[in-house]
Amino acid sequence: MKFLSVELENFRPYQGTQKISFARDPETNVTVLWATNGGGKTTLLNAFTWALYGELSADVEKPDQLINTTVWNSADEGTPLTASVTVEFEHRGDVYILKRSVYASKRGVIQPRPRPELQLWRRERGGNLEQVLNPSGILNQMLPARLSRFFFVNGERIEALVRHDSGEDVREAVKTLLGLEAMERAVDHLPKVAEKLRRGIKAEDASQQMLDDLLGKMEDTERMVQEQQRRRNGAEKEKKHFDSEIQSLNLKMTQLTEAKELQKERYRMEDQLRRIRTVRQEQEEERAKLVGTSGFLGFLPALPGKILAACEELRERGELPAPLKRAFIDDLLERGQCICGTPLTGGSPHRTALEHWRARAGLAEVEAAWNQLRGTVESIDEQRTRMHEALRSLDERIAEAQEEQRRLEHGIDEIGNKLKRLPSEEVLRTEEKLDAAKLDRDEKVAAIGAAIAEIQRLGSVKEGLKNQIEKLEVKDARSRRIRSRIMAVEEASTALAKILEILSQGVRRRLDARIQELYRQVSFKSYEPELTPDFELELWDSSGSERIPAPKSTGENMLLALAFVGSLIGEAREGQENGRTFIQGIGGDFPVVMDAVFGNLDDDYRKAIADFLPRLASQVVILTSKAQAGEIVEQELRPRLGRQYVITAHTTKTDVSSVTEKLTLNGNTYPYQVVGSDRTGAEFTEVRN
């Protein structure tokens, strides 16, 4: 997708019809719009999301007042008025024109609640416009609303992506991007399909009542599962909040001079504790596997001897099958007479029977099986000894890990006590808050565990009920067909759940690699970003012997968030090139529109971001004030600038202090803020090259 132009008609501060076109050349792919604070930048960002999705950001004041107030106020009562945003864009080789409008007749000062209308046309080769049906659905397929915040970026809010509790937003974005949202919904919805089908089964007369009872119980159980899932999701959300609080309190501790060293030591021990827990878990799993596959050997101490003795006795008594030698039968066939005297003439049934026996003669299998049995039985003792040794070794290692775990936990507690004994009041308060947050977090962990256990139990109950339903005698062929459909639906649901997990982790891994690469290119720090398996953006400092969370400044947060946006755009682009969107993900080349990305940053970060932005996407639109960007951004962006506009802010006020009246760009001067104007609003002027 590439934006060609946007046209605003009486939309918020933009009076009349005003249009801007965007840079599209790959080498000069940046369009910059310069505007003062409150001068119409954020409105322009909102114009995109309103046109595409009918959405305005939450901080927009008086969101119902979409028609330019100067136009509204100066109109006569009853005059029909309109406001609209028209976006012309190119998507997969076609040009589209999208227009969202509101209409209202002037009645008083306050505008009525808007009821926007959306239209979408595709421009045909001859220039004719073909209306596209279901414009909202089509637009949402091209660039889903859930992704809009990553492509229409508000610099003041994008930083929030780096917060701990943003994992869900990031995960949702990733799933939408790869088309996993449809798959995720399918996994949730297929059991409902199976339930509906199950209700259509008819049992034999006597069983019908039982079937109805079982179906009722199934529905009750499903309701209970949903309730537990709701509890689990709630607890997980709260746990994330406490995790985030713990992380920021820990970081605060590293910034307090008295606590710094102890906190670093605690980080080191916590990192070791995490590793030792993983090792212990692996060893416990290995032990469980060993017991599962070889545990039976422990119950056979005397059995091998007994088996061998019993077989030997049979052999001695001649009760084991004696070997029937092939040579013996060959002799009989050659002689043409059996030992009982029966003639064995060619083609006779007796000769045929003997020839049949010849093929089975030798009982080699019996001999081989006996030898194998003997070998196996004799090796049981040895196998048992080996298993005991392996178990002993695992037990010892697990005990060592437990001991190490206890030591580290004790050490971490000790550090907590030492911190509390330090003379600093602030350290004490921070440590107490940390203790409280950890307790709260542990409470949530317990709640999550309880919900998971209950979901598992209810899962078994459901499975049992399903089995009972399957065992009931169904009445007719139709019911039998329904059963086979239910089986297909359930198999599809299980397979999709597995595929969803594989693809989610696959895209997470690819995005993680991209984020690391992009972040390395742009950051001055030797930190390592990570998109965790829980889809949270983390920043690590590995400069010491242990990896510890890096202190995240506003600049680093911005870089990390932008690296994430860049990774999404890159993944979408590559997804289309490599045909990875086989489940209809969002593939393609997407533009990015950014508002206020340079605010509150020092010059180094402004320069780094200005250098980074043109590489982030194939089309970049930057909305900034001159004060936020400064000379350094202008210099950095100049080689990549395709188009520039000034958004002149008009105000009827006259008593405004510290006004920047003019803006000089490319040697030309443009009005920037007009005080004492005949109107209040915003106006585009293209900057001459």
Next chain:
Amino acid sequence: MTNKMDQQEIERVQQILTKINPNAYDVIRMVLALEWENLHKSEALARNTVRDEMAKKVEGIA
């Protein structure tokens, strides 16, 4: 490294898809197409539509 892992990912998905019953495969195709069509709807609305539509669509399965 990444390409190798991508390949493994594709193989794992293919393995799952080749092992399942052809009827289950058809269900997957039908439900994904339906979910995609209803993606712009709210979750609750999409759930009801998919449940009702799929119950009819699977009637084509023998």
